[in-house]
Amino acid sequence: MNQEPLQKPTASELEILRVLWARGPSTVREVYQELRERKSLGYTTVLKLLQIMTAKGSVRRNEEQRAHVYQACQPATETKRQLARDVLQRVFEGSASELMLHALEGRRTSQKELHELRRLLDEYEGRSR
Amino acid sequence: MNQEPLQKPTASELEILRVLWARGPSTVREVYQELRERKSLGYTTVLKLLQIMTAKGSVRRNEEQRAHVYQACQPATETKRQLARDVLQRVFEGSASELMLHALEGRRTSQKELHELRRLLDEYEGRSR
DNA sequence: TTGACAATACGAAAGTCTTCGTAATAGTCT
């Protein structure tokens, strides 16, 4: 089964995807060890998750080796865009400034971050002319 | 039961909260009629959801009238902040510019929106000096 | 008072998510 408009990953699936994005193609054990540094969970839990994700089509695996090697089907950027859009629509009715407002609210934001944000806006401003 | 650090609302709960924020205190029927304009669902479904939300503490109700009147416990702004932060952390590791980048990516953004975003940044820049 | 109607309460089914235990399998070493 291979649907194009991939459904949004669950919380656990996202954690796994993040490991795969960071490490590139990885075995279950590699993902497991990475995740275990942050939270406690069993090896077979990770395995099962990866099997489910394979079935859903969010990852694919290479079975040439004894230990299968998994990788994300979508690049990080694509999935992140999807998740950002989802929140943008579901919570903020599409208003990017509302999203930004609430994301930044009551939070120290570094000069560096603010500069980067400004740079982004410049880029968009330029493009829309 | 009344926990302070309210857990994040589910998709359905958010839809109901949005109606309550927009309308102010409302009866089940009022929420039902509002929601039904966008999606098909039964009256008792909305009722049940509101009952569950009452138990969770995300809404409270006034039972003086025959038809109970529900209202959100948290103001919209608070919950929205929570959801924005959640995505910011879970998906973008806290980087606001990453969030913004993906939210805006490949999307027409009006001049008005861009101006508003810029205004927000000015405000933050001012505050952090 | 009783019938009709509107509202709430309750329970349960179906689906998804997360987690793990156990079984089966495949490779390795002696």
Added chain:
DNA sequence: AGACTATTACGAAGACTTTCGTATTGTCAA
């Protein structure tokens, strides 16, 4: 070959979500 180990496969429990049907309760009018 046989024992040991690492890996995958499978199934299932428990929690949570969403949805709705049915029962109960309250209100009003005739």
